[in-house]
Amino acid sequence: MLILHCPYCGIDAEETELHAGGEAHLTRFGPGSSDDDFEGYLFMRENPRGVHFERWRHANGCGKWFHAARCTNTLEVFGTYSAQTTEPPEEIRKILAKKRPGWTWRDLK
Amino acid sequence: MSEAVQPLGGSAFDGLVHLSEAPLQGMITLRADLSDAAVKKAIKAATGQTMPDIRGASVQEGQGVLWMSPDEAMLLVPYAEVDAALAKLTKSLGKVHALAVNVSDARAMFSLRGPAAREVIAKLAPVDMAPGAFEPGMVRRTRFAQVAGAFWMEDQETIHVVCFRSVARYMFDLLSVASDPASAVDFF
Numbered sequence: 001m002l003i004l005h006c007p008y009c010g011i012d013a014e015e016t017e018l019h020a021g022g023e024a025h026l027t028r029f030g031p032g033s034s035d036d037d038f039e040g041y042l043f044m045r046e047n048p049r050g051v052h053f054e055r056w057r058h059a060n061g062c063g064k065w066f067h068a069a070r071c072t073n074t075l076e077v078f079g080t081y082s083a084q085t086t087e088p089p090e091e092i093r094k095i096l097a098k099k100r101p102g103w104t105w106r107d108l109k
Numbered sequence: 110m111s112e113a114v115q116p117l118g119g120s121a122f123d124g125l126v127h128l129s130e131a132p133l134q135g136m137i138t139l140r141a142d143l144s145d146a147a148v149k150k151a152i153k154a155a156t157g158q159t160m161p162d163i164r165g166a167s168v169q170e171g172q173g174v175l176w177m178s179p180d181e182a183m184l185l186v187p188y189a190e191v192d193a194a195l196a197k198l199t200k201s202l203g204k205v206h207a208l209a210v211n212v213s214d215a216r217a218m219f220s221l222r223g224p225a226a227r228e229v230i231a232k233l234a235p236v237d238m239a240p241g242a243f244e245p246g247m248v249r250r251t252r253f254a255q256v257a258g259a260f261w262m263e264d265q266e267t268i269h270v271v272c273f274r275s276v277a278r279y280m281f282d283l284l285s286v287a288s289d290p291a292s293a294v295d296f297f
């Protein structure tokens with residue numbers, strides 16, 4: 001059972017209160033963008049073994065979207081953070097540097 | 110004007126707890142910045158109760174405020190006074206960026222009374238119902254089996270559950286089954 005801390009209502013919500021929202025930190029490419037950018041935005045996703053960043057929604061709860069950093073290999077949750085950001089915050093990076101030295105994800109490290 | 114009725118006509122069930130459909134309850138959903146002093150003031154003016162902190166419920170005799178999310182509150186007022194309360198709220202909010210809607214007839218509300226009230230909720234929702242972990246003055250939005258719902262405690266033996274009116278029958282049946290006298294767990 002996956003348990004994620006909702007940064008908005010402070011509940012440690014278990015999986016059945018949550019809804020998975022796919023990969024985090026996508027840049028949206030819409031009308032007027034190149035075909036390659038649009039294809040990347042629509043279809044190209046990371047499928048890492050290890051550190052991953054995801055969007056989750058506290059659907060059966062406060063209703064807010066938030067971000068989670070976790071390990072797809074061990075299911076360890078490194079932390080959750082605000083939805084109002086385009087990349088993982090410093091405190092999450094600190095935890096990752098300690099627990100998964102040398103981690104990479106897309107162009108982040 | 111149509112005659113307003115409870116979703117299930119006032120159903121009740123006696124088991125581990127006394128389960129009953131609550132009388133019609135005025136409910137106003139308010140979306141606004143709850144940390145804004147002007148919003149807090151407007152809530153106080155409309156309900157007579159102070160806006161509680163995160164996951165708080167301040168309710169007295171069917172009148173009060175529930176914390177629903179950082180930018181959402183549920184205001185409880187007597188059913189007959191909901192239009193007046195909404196007008197008052199809208200007026201005192203003035204130019205503050207906010208949305209307030211009367212949702213009384215979109216909701217169903219049930220009350221559980223008895224020493225086993227915690228246990229009945231614990232069977233259905235993924236919430237720690239141990240004394241100390243959940244107490245009067247708190248509100249929790251969660252799910253009950255397959256439907257979304259919220260609840261708060263009036264006292265140690267009284268819990269109020271609110272859900273969408275469209276799932277009132279499901280919620281009532283669910284709470285009834287969880288209150289079956291033969292299903293006591295006596296955990297708490």
Ligand SMILES: [Zn+2]
Pocket residue numbers: 006007008009010011058061062063064
């Ligand atoms: Zn939440």
